[in-house]
Amino acid sequence: MIQTSINSIKENLSLCSKSIKELSLSESPDVSFESKEFKRKQLEILLIGGHIDVETFSGGDLTTSFLRSSEDNNFGHVAIINLKKIGCDYNEVTFESEISVLDSHKKEKSVCNKCISTRKKEADLSKGMINQFTCWRRGQTSQKFGFLLKYELESRHDNLEIKHKNTLCSREMISSFFRNRVMFSRTKKESKNFMAITIDINLEGESESNNVSELNELLPQQMLVSKNMPLNLSSNSNQSAREHKEKIPEFVKSILQRVHDEWQLDGPSRNSTGITNIFLIKNGDKSIDGSTFENMLQSFSNRINVHFDSYELGDLSKNTTDDLSVSNLSSGSSRLCILLDTIVDLTGGENVGK
C-alpha cells in the first residue's frame, strides 16, 4: 500500500515537473518586463534552433566584457547576463563576481545550490514568508509555475495510505494537465509562488478509540467492571488503530524520502535540490502526538539538511493560512507541509526532444 501511495505522489510530481519544464520554454517565471523580454528573445532563439550545452559552452573573453557591462538591455543570451541582473540577492554574489546566468545552471559549483543551502531557514510561516527568494530562478513572482499538491492520510483495511485531494496551480499548468484527465479534474486554479505538498493527518478518530482502549486495559487491572464499558470492545480495532499510529512516522518518512529523491532527480531544473523545508501545522491539543512524529521529522530534516519547524494553526499569518489553504483544517488535525525547491532553468530547451 505504501508503494501505491508513493507512486501516486511520484506520478503527480513528475507531471508538475514536466509541465514546468515545458512552460518555462515560453513563460516568464518573473513578472518584470526584463524577464518577459528575455523570454521573448529566448523563444525566437529556440525557434531558430539555438541550443546550448550548459556544461561545455564557453563564450570566451567576449562574455566577460558583456558581464561587466551595466547596460540593462543585454538579455539576448544567458552567457552574457550577469547573475545580479536576474534579481539574485545571494549575499555572496556581487556584480563584480562576473558570474553569468549560464554559470549558475552548471551542475557543479553552482551558486544557486550554495544559495539554497544557506537560506532554507528564511522560510517562516508565522511571518508569511513561504518563498523568500527574489531572483528569476526561484522567486516565481509570475506564479505560473507554483503549485500545491494536497493529500490526506487515511487508514484503510489495516493499512495507511495517502489520497490525492486536489491540486492548486496556475491556469497555464492546468492546461498542461489536460491529457491526464484524473489530474485535470482534480486541479483548481489558484496561482502560487511556491511548490509544495501538504498531507493532512487526522487522527482524531484513532485518538478517541485509543482512549477507550487505554481505559479498557486499566479496568481489569484494578478488578473493576463497568456496565458502560463492554469488556471485549473491539479489541482488534484498537489493536489496529494502535498499529496505524505506530506506523505513521515510518510511513511519512518513506514518503518524504521519495519526494526528496524525485524532486532532486526529476525536478524542473538541473539544480533542483529536492525538499527545502518541512513544516508541521497542528490544530488543537488533540493533534498528533508530538514527540515521536516530530522527532522523526526533525531527524529526517537534519539528515537531508533541510529546515523543519512546527506551528500551531493560530501562530500562522493570514497570508500563510490562505496560501496553504489551512483555514479549514479541522480541530485535532495536523498538516504536514513539504516545501520543494522552486528553482527553474532559464537556458531553455536543452532537454526538449532528448
Add this chain to the structure above:
Amino acid sequence: MSFVKGSISPWIVKIRDKIESSYTEIKVGRILICLLSLILTSMVVVTQSMINPFSSISAITLVILVTICVFVGHYYSVNFCQEMKWRIFVIYVPIFTSIFLLVLATNNLVTESVFFNLLGHAVIVQISILSGICSGEAVSAKWFGNMLYNKRINSQLSSKKIAYLYWAENGDAKFVRPDDVAPRWNGSKNYVSVIIDDKTIPFHYLTPVRIDGDKITSGVVTVTQLFDKLPINYKKPLSVFRDSISRADIRQSWINFVQNTIVSNPQSIGVHNSKIPAKSQRIVVGGSTKIISWKHPELDWSVACDTIFGTNPDKSVFHSVLMTKNSSGTVLPAERNFISIANLDENELNSKVVALRSYFSLFVMLFQEISSKAMVRSEISKECIKSLSNWYKSIQSGNLLTEFSKLEHFSNLNSIEDFTNFTDWEQKFNDSVIDPISSFVSLYNRLRISLENHDIPIDLSSGVREIIYKIHTDVVSSNARTPYSAKPIESSTRFGNRRQIGLNRRGALLSGIFKMYFIESLLSIGLGGEI
C-alpha cells in the same frame, strides 16, 4: 378561386419546366423545306396577286432587315433548332405563312396595301431568319455529334468493360451502364447532358471507368482511343463530347482526392506524382465496396475551379468538386458522413463542419504547393502534410471540437460559411514562408493573449493551451537530436539569431503556424470575430 389557382399553378409550372428543360432536335432538312415553301409561295403571290407585297419595301429597310435577321438566325442557329420553345417560330409560323400566301394568291379578297406591306415585311423576316439558321452551326457540327457519339462510341463501351461512374451532387456514387443513357448536346446550356432517373444532369458528372472485379480504374484512355479511331472529319462534331469526358475525368480526380485521399490516406499526398496512380482506396458505389485507383489531380485548384467547376476557389472544397448548386450555408450529406457521430446537436455539427472545411481547404492548398516549382515550398508542404494529417485526426477524435461548439456563435448556422478558405491558407503560407519565426511568435502571442482576455470555458482554454505548448515543444525539439556518431560541435561564441533555418525546422514552424491559425480561426468564429 384560390382552389383553381392552387390546382392549376403546379401544372403551369410543370409545363414551363418541361419546355425549358427539355430539348428537341429539329432536323435542318425540315427548316430548309419551310424556307423553300416560303420562297415558292412568295413567288406565287408576286406573280398571281393583284398587289405585290414586296413592292412597297424600300431598299434600305430591306438591307437592314435582311442583315439583322440573317445574323440572328445564324448566330442562334443551334438554339432555334434544339429548343422546344422556338419550334413554333421556325416550323409552324412559316407553314402558316406559306398557306396564307397561297390563299392570297388564289383569292383576291384582301386588297388593302397596308396589309400587304406588313405581310411583305413578315415574309422577309422569316425567310432571312430561316436562311440564317440553315447557314449556322446547326447544319453541321455539334449536334451531329449526338448521333456519332451514341452510335460509334457509347454503344461500344459495354463490350470494353467500361461503365459510367456517376458521382452525384450529394456525394453518393453509382454505376450507370452506357446502354442505359444517351448523352445529347444541349444547345441552350451549351453542354452535353444526360437523363438519369428522370433528371437532366451534365454529362461530365459521369466518368467512364474500367471495372475489373472490385477494382475501378479510369476508362478515359479507352474512350479517347475510340475517339481517335474515328475519321478526322468527325472530330469537330464530337469535340463537345470529348471535352465532357475530359472534364468528367478531372472532376473525378478531384472528388477522389478530396473525398478519399485527404480523409483516408493523407500521407500519400506527400509522394505526389501525377503520372503514377495513387494508392488504391475503398469507396462505396451503389451500396457495395469497391477499390478505386485514380491519379491525383493535375490541374491547379484555381484553374480547375475556373474551368471545370465554375466556382470561386474560396468556396467550400466539397461544394466545388461535387459541383453542387447548394450554397456553402448548407451541410452536404457527404460532409455529414465524415462526422461519424450520428446524434450531434446543431452547435457541435457546425463546429465540426467548419473544422472539416478548413482542413480540406488547407490540404488542397498544400497539395498545390507540392507541385510548386520552388523546391523549398514543395518540401515544406510535404513536411506540413505529414504533421497536420496526424494532428487533425487527433483533433477530430478528441473532445476539442465539442468544446469549441460551446462557444456562443456556433449556434448560428451561418457560422459554417466562415471556415478558413483556400486564399486565407495561401496567404498564410506566403507570409510565413518568408519569415516563419515572426509569424510563429506573433500568432503564438496573439493566441495566448486572446485566451487570457476572453471568458472561455476552462476545458476549452486548457485544451487550446495544451495544443499551443505542444506545438511549441515540437518546433523546439525538431532537429534537437544529434546523431550518436556525430562529431561534437565546438562551442563558439554566437549571440545573434542570424542563422540558417533548415528545411525540417521550417516545416515544423509552418505546420505549427497552420495549427495555431486553425485554432485561432475556430476561436474567432466561436467568439463572433472578436479576437
